[in-house]
Amino acid sequence: MDLAGVRVMTQHKCGEGWKGLGDGQAREEGQLEVADPAELSARLIKALSESGDLTAEWRPAFEAVPRHRFIPDTVWTQQGKRLVPLDRVDDESRWLERCYANDPVITQVDDGVPGEPGRVGRQITSSASRPDVVASMLAALDVEPGMNVLEIGTGTGWNAALLAERLGNDNVTSVEVDPEIADRARRVLREMGYEITVVTGDGALGHPESAPFDRVIATVAADRVPQAWAAQTRPGGRVLVPWTTDFHNGALVSFAVSEDGTMRGRIVGNVAFMLLRDQRGRGASLARDVRDIAGARQSFTRTHPYTVLGEYDVSLAIGLRVPRCNLVVQDGDEDGVYTVWLVDPWSGSWASLEHQPGAEKFAVRESGERNLWQEAEAAYRWWDGLGRPTADRWGLTVTPDDQYVWLDTEGHRIDG
Ligand SMILES: C[S@@+](CC[C@H](N)C(=O)[O-])C[C@H]1O[C@@H](n2cnc3c(N)ncnc32)[C@H](O)[C@@H]1O
Incomplete structure (x- = not known):
């Protein structure tokens, strides 16, 4: 997959949503009925297919798994630097439009306790990722039926359901650090008929009980990529991770795991995700x-x-x-x-x-x-x-006790 395959996902930049279904438009035209989720979903899937983000292999899963069933009744929208709630009960159409826009949907702020008075949040701590990013990452995961997959960051459970739809319930394990988010995802997944293993815990530790995995997909970013993911993956398997530095959030790395538990990968795309909870570091103020x-x-x-x-x-x-x-x-x-x-x-x-x-x-x-x-x-x-290297020329190696960056070949190691 080349860099064009996966686009930037900034948690802070929400796109324009659907043309013709913008806030207030239906009301202005006197159409008060609630938008039809099936119609919104079909439009999203069509757009993702036309843009090339959604492959033919993944399209049936997107058609089978309705995104809105995984989105909580309260989501959050950005107003400047503030995160304010949008309650489904107050505006069902607007809520549904957010569920089926090609945008991330913010589903938790400030670890579940909005940090400012009046239900105003400061930091995004969980979201349903942008659909084109989800589709592109699933394509980059390069799975085949029967493979055993570990997802890190269950969030709403939507991505886990897509994986289960393609691979089967027994072949998907998902780990979520936040107990409330994990409980909700587990419940919704069950209601929707997906009996997958949802583990409450630190995804950096993987889940040895379900290993070995053929693929690991992190839907949360890491600056230090946890070695447990390689240790729990079969030699020849792949680990897909949004990798970040303090300065730059936005490199998707696809690692191949070797016999000795080392993983080597290259940057295959441009995505920005929130960090693993204990790697959040200290954002600048x-x-x-x-x-x-x-x-x-x-x-x-x-x-x-x-x-x-x-x-x-x-x-x-x-x-x-x-x-x-x-x-x-x-x-x-x-x-x-x-x-x-x-x-x-x-x-x-x-x-x-x-x-x-x-x-x-x-x-x-x-x-x-x-x-x-x-x-x-x-x-x-x-x-x-160095000749202005493009992102796809950088590689990253993670051994059981080290992590380093290289240019073109592992012999050309870059020390920060
Ligand atoms: C962008 S969301 C994941 C989206 C999700 N896959 C979906 O389909 O909705 C990232 C999630 O990772 C979770 N997370 C953060 N740190 C984690 C960790 N150390 N282990 C597991 N999950 C973590 C967050 O709580 C959040 O729910």
Whole structure:
């Protein structure tokens, strides 16, 4: 599968949904009846087939498993930085449209306890992944009937049901860390006739009781890929993982497992998922982490911020080279005015770069023990010097006690 096969899934970017079924449209036209889920599902499946994301092998499973039956009655939508609830009981049509849009559906915030008063959440902690990403990942999993599969991150149970539809109940195990989410998925799966094993626990440990597996599919991202997944997979089997660095969330790696339990893989796609719960790390907060602006070191650069930070291949490479660095882009008051922040919340170092439309020189400020902008620029020059490798040239090896990145061949190892 090439990179075009799997698209970016940003948890923060919700697409436009279905043309002609936008919020309020039905009401304006006086059509008060609730949308028909079968019709919405058929449209989604048609669109996914036409875009090439849904293969002929997986289409019957998508037709057999209605997504809305797996989505909780309360979902969450983004309003700026706030996550606000959408209750099915208040607007069934809108809820159904969200279930069948080619978008992720946010199904839990702040680990089940919204962090702000008035049912307002801050962090997405569970979702039903975007349908084109689900379809593309299932295609990349490259399964055959009879294979035994482990899914990490049960969430709503929709993906697990798709796997069960294709492979059979006895061949699917799914692990979910959140007990309430796991219980709900188990119940809904049973109601829908899928008697698969849903385990409540840390998916990083896999599930040895159901091993050996032919395939492992993580629907949650890892920066350190758990070795247990290779240990529980047959030699020759495959492990599919959304892999992330602090700087860059968005590389789907397909690993082959060898006899000695090592897994080697290449980046086969571009997807962004939430991290395994105990790898969440420390996301940057400008309010908390940016201190002493007045005392910051000041300089200028002629390197355009977009050159370094805006392109997928470059930001992937910077993530390999500049550890413990988060990227935050803050929009200014006027069009085209924005500030790029690089923040290391662990050491308290930060850098900022201000962009003005048409400018050729950009003001840089750096603070703390690291010169984060200089590190990012050096990483950019390093990537440029390597001949600007595209994402599909990077590989990742995970041994029982190590993890490292390489370019083209395992002999060309890159140390961060
Ligand atoms: C993007 S959602 C998965 C979507 C799901 N496959 C579906 O079809 O709805 C990611 C899920 O991974 C779960 N998760 C996070 N860390 C985990 C861990 N260490 N072990 C198992 N599940 C985890 C989250 O609670 C969340 O429900």
